[in-house]
Amino acid sequence: MSLILSNKAGxxxxxxxxxxxxxxxxxxxxxxxxxxxxxxxxEIGDTFAAVAKDAGIYFEYSxxxxxxxxxxxxxxxSGIRSLVSFKQFGLNVASDSFMPAIYxxxxxxxxxxxxxxxxxxxxxxxxxxxRYYARMAHVPMLxxxxxxxxxxxxxxxxxxxxxxxxPILIRTTxxxxxxxxxxxxxxxxxxxxxxxxxxxSIRFRSFPPQILExxxxxHEKLKKMKELAERSEMSFVVNENKKAETGIITxxxxxxxxxxxxxxxxxxxxxxxxxxxxxxxESKIKNFIKNLKTVFVVEELEDVIEEKITxxxxxxxxxxxxxxxxxxxxxxxxxVEIVSTALMKITVTGVKNKIxxxxxxxxxxxxxxxxIPARKPMLCPGCxxxxxxxxxxxxxxxxxxxxxxxxxxxxxxxxxLETQDFIFSMGANVGVVHGMKKVSAxxxxxxxxxxxxxxxxxxxxxxxxxxxxxSNPLIxxxxxxxxxxxxxxxxxxxxxxxxxxxxxxxxIENVVKGxxxxxxxxxxxxxxKEMIASIREFLNNDGPSVIIAKKECRLLTMRRARKEGFxxxxxxxxxxxxxxxxxxxxxxxxxxxxxxxxxxxxxxxLCNGCSLCFQICPNKAIHVAKEIEKGKAK
Amino acid sequence: xxxxxxxxxxxxxxxxxxxxxxxxNIVAEAALREGYDIKTSELHxxxxxxxxxxxxxxxxxxxxxxxxxxxQADLVVGLEPLEALRVSYYGSKERKTVFVFDTWRIVPSSxxxxxxAYPSVKEIENKLNDFSSKAVCLNASEIAKKEAKSVVYTxxxxxxxxxxxxxxxxxxxxxxxxxxxxxxxxxxxxxRKIFELGMKKS
Numbered sequence: 001m002s003l004i005l006s007n008k009a010g011x012x013x014x015x016x017x018x019x020x021x022x023x024x025x026x027x028x029x030x031x032x033x034x035x036x037x038x039x040x041x042x043e044i045g046d047t048f049a050a051v052a053k054d055a056g057i058y059f060e061y062s063x064x065x066x067x068x069x070x071x072x073x074x075x076x077x078s079g080i081r082s083l084v085s086f087k088q089f090g091l092n093v094a095s096d097s098f099m100p101a102i103y104x105x106x107x108x109x110x111x112x113x114x115x116x117x118x119x120x121x122x123x124x125x126x127x128x129x130x131r132y133y134a135r136m137a138h139v140p141m142l143x144x145x146x147x148x149x150x151x152x153x154x155x156x157x158x159x160x161x162x163x164x165x166x167p168i169l170i171r172t173t174x175x176x177x178x179x180x181x182x183x184x185x186x187x188x189x190x191x192x193x194x195x196x197x198x199x200x201s202i203r204f205r206s207f208p209p210q211i212l213e214x215x216x217x218x219h220e221k222l223k224k225m226k227e228l229a230e231r232s233e234m235s236f237v238v239n240e241n242k243k244a245e246t247g248i249i250t251x252x253x254x255x256x257x258x259x260x261x262x263x264x265x266x267x268x269x270x271x272x273x274x275x276x277x278x279x280x281x282e283s284k285i286k287n288f289i290k291n292l293k294t295v296f297v298v299e300e301l302e303d304v305i306e307e308k309i310t311x312x313x314x315x316x317x318x319x320x321x322x323x324x325x326x327x328x329x330x331x332x333x334x335x336v337e338i339v340s341t342a343l344m345k346i347t348v349t350g351v352k353n354k355i356x357x358x359x360x361x362x363x364x365x366x367x368x369x370x371x372i373p374a375r376k377p378m379l380c381p382g383c384x385x386x387x388x389x390x391x392x393x394x395x396x397x398x399x400x401x402x403x404x405x406x407x408x409x410x411x412x413x414x415x416x417l418e419t420q421d422f423i424f425s426m427g428a429n430v431g432v433v434h435g436m437k438k439v440s441a442x443x444x445x446x447x448x449x450x451x452x453x454x455x456x457x458x459x460x461x462x463x464x465x466x467x468x469x470x471s472n473p474l475i476x477x478x479x480x481x482x483x484x485x486x487x488x489x490x491x492x493x494x495x496x497x498x499x500x501x502x503x504x505x506x507x508i509e510n511v512v513k514g515x516x517x518x519x520x521x522x523x524x525x526x527x528x529k530e531m532i533a534s535i536r537e538f539l540n541n542d543g544p545s546v547i548i549a550k551k552e553c554r555l556l557t558m559r560r561a562r563k564e565g566f567x568x569x570x571x572x573x574x575x576x577x578x579x580x581x582x583x584x585x586x587x588x589x590x591x592x593x594x595x596x597x598x599x600x601x602x603x604x605x606l607c608n609g610c611s612l613c614f615q616i617c618p619n620k621a622i623h624v625a626k627e628i629e630k631g632k633a634k
Numbered sequence: 635x636x637x638x639x640x641x642x643x644x645x646x647x648x649x650x651x652x653x654x655x656x657x658x659n660i661v662a663e664a665a666l667r668e669g670y671d672i673k674t675s676e677l678h679x680x681x682x683x684x685x686x687x688x689x690x691x692x693x694x695x696x697x698x699x700x701x702x703x704x705x706q707a708d709l710v711v712g713l714e715p716l717e718a719l720r721v722s723y724y725g726s727k728e729r730k731t732v733f734v735f736d737t738w739r740i741v742p743s744s745x746x747x748x749x750x751a752y753p754s755v756k757e758i759e760n761k762l763n764d765f766s767s768k769a770v771c772l773n774a775s776e777i778a779k780k781e782a783k784s785v786v787y788t789x790x791x792x793x794x795x796x797x798x799x800x801x802x803x804x805x806x807x808x809x810x811x812x813x814x815x816x817x818x819x820x821x822x823x824x825x826r827k828i829f830e831l832g833m834k835k836s
Binding site: 121178253255257263335337357358585589595603606 | 649659662663666671672673674675676677685686697698699700701703704705706716717719720722723726728729740741742743744745746750751752753761764765785
């Protein structure tokens with residue numbers, strides 16, 4: 001039985017922030033959980049997937065975040081405590097339903113987790129600050145700092161959700177979601193999993209004039225919520241000192257950087273740590289700043305709290321000096337270096353310019369002088385996407401438009417593949433390429449890459465539009481039989497649900513044929529010749545075309561090989577035949593292929609036997625080294 | 635003495651798939667057994683696909699941030715030489731940082747396609763000296779390959795070496811308990827064997 005399900009109240013365990021959220025939900029009697037995977041939120045869904053059966057609750061990977069949210073609303077309207085989680089862009093996808101659902105409210109608790117990613121560690125499309133959603137949707141927001149708070153705040157969010165009859169938003173950031181720390185367990189509460197929707201309740205019929213009334217009511221709820229925030233122990237003062245001249249207001253991951261900075265600089269400024277960050281406990285804040293000369297607002301990304309505190313200070317302490325984004329970056333995440341450097345600037349005494357005897361600036365300069373060659377993330381050795389990208393470029397050349405999308409295949413952005421000309425959001429390339437095709441006077445060739453999960457997530461409406469409004473791009477669906485980038489979650493085309501149950505596979509080929517696309521073909525991308533020929537042929541079609549590049553994610557193949565004991569080839573380069581064309585390295589960029597002093601080599605430990613290099617070597621210098629049961633030695 | 639100087643800061647560097655998280659989890663579980671507060675930091679998703687993924691482990695009386703501060707690492711374990719160099723940011727002479735790294739190079743194809751050079755191990759060792767009180771280079775992967783037929787045991791060999799050298803202020807028994815908590819049972823004996831070899835080397 002998983003540790004997450006342990007029923008030893010009082011037991012301490014090391015949990016990831018995301019796992020602690022799951023534990024909090026289990027201690028709250030959650031009955032229904034849903035998600036669409038996205039880093040840094042993915043482990044919430046994956047942990048539910050792992051324990052749902054044993055916990056006797058329901059979990060699903062939904063088609064996309066909007067559907068995941070709607071499903072959780074449906075369960076909550078039927079009296080079942082529900083939790084839905086996604087990354088920041090997932091909330092964008094869900095937002096159309098999110099706004100009215102806040103108006104309508106819920107019957108049982110509904111907790112929505114949104115995970116932001118300051119510094120874009122894993123989501124490169126924008127450095128979105130999802131705190132604005134709380135304000136736009138009038139929904140309370142809680143922001144935990146560590147795994148223990150992830151658990152505690154989740155429990156509290158369920159209580160608040162039922163008290164105020166509205167969904168509650170918990171926002172994490174990468175450093176909260178992906179930090180492990182000690183969590184003290186409470187009791188797991190067996191949740192209710194069956195309930196009925198009461199169709200006699202009119203409050204869910206979002207429609208004027210009822211909705212205007214609900215809007216007013218929502219503001220009333222927020223007022224009451226604010227009163228609760230004033231009293232809540234979730235916001236507290238550390239180093240309380242009525243005579244202090246400088247104070248700090250912070251929350252979330254930034255709180256940790258503040259505490260470490262104070263410790264390192266040997267300062268004892270009072271710190272107001274906020275737990276509920278919307279609505280803000282305004283009286284508490286006013287009370288905190290009223291006798292200070294200086295307050296430092298430490299927050300990542302936008303100046304959401306600083307702006308509000310500036311407003312509150314006009315009334316509470318007009319002479320106070322407020323520091324915030326003038327000392328902190330709006331882009332990227334914070335850390336102890338940044339916060340302590342800022343603190344050194346505002347301390348009147350300015351006693352220290354060294355931290356633990358280190359001059360940070362000199363140290364950083366010395367580090368930057370090292371000029372360390374970058375290691376960019378790459379498609380794995382043997383990844384079928386590499387073969388598809390190679391074939392696409394071989395067939396369509398460098399003038400064609402390559403519409404990029406979100407998934408492992410985003411790594412096609414880097415040389416030598418370079419097949420991701422623009423990337424906006426999931427499925428966006430279908431619409432964008434359609435627009436480009438409509439205005440292109442030269443009928444320029446264009447290829448749209450969509451993953452299997454992305455096809456279901458947001459690809460279909462764009463494809464319908466291409467058909468209906470008549471453009472003719474080639475859509476290549478990279479069907480690697482899994483949602484790979486976020487950690488191998490199942491999707492509708494693979495015949496398995498999030499709870500591991502079997503279900504009929506939804507055939508991508510049948511769906512696109514059903515829409516009315518005439519040119520449809522499924523090709524194995526490891527058959528390089530056929531792939532190139534198919535792409536070439538389909539690019540010349542008058543109407544839209546779809547090629548399904550169907551090949552299992554190589555990591556799964558490797559895993560199956562280990563488990564089932566089947567053999568995969570390993571390739572090597574015959575140095576007598578190698579004429580140093582460089583094709584194997586310079587055109588496909590496989591991490592298993594190296595060049596040192598002009599000699600090309602395949603690293604046997606890294607080769608996953610896809611045969612792409614073997615097929616494209618112009619000098620036939622690559623051959624199978626030996627058959628081994630790769631990985632079985634472990 | 636600064637108040638935080640009792641905190642122990644460990645950075646583990648390498649490339650996705652080298653067992654970085656396993657190593658971090660073992661040390662964290664061991665520290666839990668000795669009653670410390672713990673924070674570890676890890677990255678998932680995009681950064682995992684062959685990219686560098688440093689993992690941080692901090693333990694002490696009370697730990698806030700999960701990320702080690704610039705120049706404040708006590709120990710850096712590098713499963714790959716270039717990645718050890720990349721996290722030299724966290725090391726310093728002042729903190730008396732120790733670097734222990736393996737010689738097995740995973741040459742990034744991104745640098746090959748851009749015709750950059752991979753520095754020699756000697757060069758890396760020299761550069762690390764500027765950010766440490768000591769930089770130890772080991773052939774752990776060779777030993778792992780020879781003794782366990784797989785490079786995946788490199789991390790455990792390095793762990794054994796660091797524990798033997800007392801570079802990690804935790805008891806051997808706690809580390810073994812940590813290994814039991816983290817490593818699947820069927821792989822435990824082999825891991826234990828490699829761990830002991832690492833300890834012996836020290």
